[in-house]
Amino acid sequence: MVLQVIARVPAKINLLLAVGPVRPDGFHELATVFHAVSLYDEVTGSSDDGVSVTLGGPYGTRAPDGDENLAVLAARALARRARPARPPGVRLGIHKEIPVASGLAGGSADAAGALLVCNQLWGLRLSDARLAIVAASLGSDVPFSLTGGTAVGTGRGERLRPVPVGGPLHWVLAFADGELSTPQVYRRLDELRAERSAPVPPPAVPDDVLAALAAVDAPALAGLLHNDLQEAALALRPSLSDTLRAGDELGALAGLVSGSGPTCAFLARDDAHAAALASGLAESGTCAGAVAVVGPAPLGT
Numbered sequence: 001m002v003l004q005v006i007a008r009v010p011a012k013i014n015l016l017l018a019v020g021p022v023r024p025d026g027f028h029e030l031a032t033v034f035h036a037v038s039l040y041d042e043v044t045g046s047s048d049d050g051v052s053v054t055l056g057g058p059y060g061t062r063a064p065d066g067d068e069n070l071a072v073l074a075a076r077a078l079a080r081r082a083r084p085a086r087p088p089g090v091r092l093g094i095h096k097e098i099p100v101a102s103g104l105a106g107g108s109a110d111a112a113g114a115l116l117v118c119n120q121l122w123g124l125r126l127s128d129a130r131l132a133i134v135a136a137s138l139g140s141d142v143p144f145s146l147t148g149g150t151a152v153g154t155g156r157g158e159r160l161r162p163v164p165v166g167g168p169l170h171w172v173l174a175f176a177d178g179e180l181s182t183p184q185v186y187r188r189l190d191e192l193r194a195e196r197s198a199p200v201p202p203p204a205v206p207d208d209v210l211a212a213l214a215a216v217d218a219p220a221l222a223g224l225l226h227n228d229l230q231e232a233a234l235a236l237r238p239s240l241s242d243t244l245r246a247g248d249e250l251g252a253l254a255g256l257v258s259g260s261g262p263t264c265a266f267l268a269r270d271d272a273h274a275a276a277l278a279s280g281l282a283e284s285g286t287c288a289g290a291v292a293v294v295g296p297a298p299l300g301t
């Protein structure tokens, strides 16, 4: 009998995030390119009677514990699907290296990690497709967090198509002090669009983004990175413009707000460039810290 299972689940950035109109269910139709990067939360599951979580690591105190933690909700959702005579339990331990509410899908990574460890710990053998259905019920980014790598996401982000990337890409993540609420950023975008009253085009991922990824052509990719949520994130947190400007002045190929922010992601030429950029940004006084990472990152066990 398996007594403990570990999953390492990466953070994501969005290389392209095109936000369409609001749907009747309140979500926005998206076309996005998810890209997992080498910053990991580690989720450990141990056999237990009930479902519980303990949090550690640099951001362990910032995430909710108990029943509000998305990993706990994930374990409970999976237990309901399993329908055994007695609901299975798990003691989850999460080592959080991914900042909370930062546009890096850290909570989604923890939920995906909980699904992976519980599936194995409880011997459920649910297929990837069935796990993805449970994942989508938990949040728009959770299905991608189950796969890692790089993928086009459509629908509200839960419909995925893997994207081949020809080699490693080097990035720097610049963390902000504090958090941004995803629903608030989407609402702000709606307000900005209402003020302009221009029609919102259907969201799409241009083919040249996929071509630049296949060719690992960082300079070409730099000109194509785009995030429709960036304007709203900057409106809510104007100091992020200073971070973006600092990255630009330090020679980043490009920079953008990651997802709903407030983390900013910068594209570098290679690992040495990323290391120099990370230390320059960390010393710039425009962010709370910066790390060099590589994408696309696989899931780890």
Ligand code: C5P
Binding pocket: 026, 027, 028, 029, 030, 138, 139, 140, 141, 155, 156, 157, 182, 183, 184, 186
């Ligand atoms: O799916 P998730 O729980 O991560 O979404 C958080 C919030 O982000 C939603 O409640 C919604 O306000 C916004 N959102 C959206 N359209 C999407 C994804 C998220 O409006 N496609």
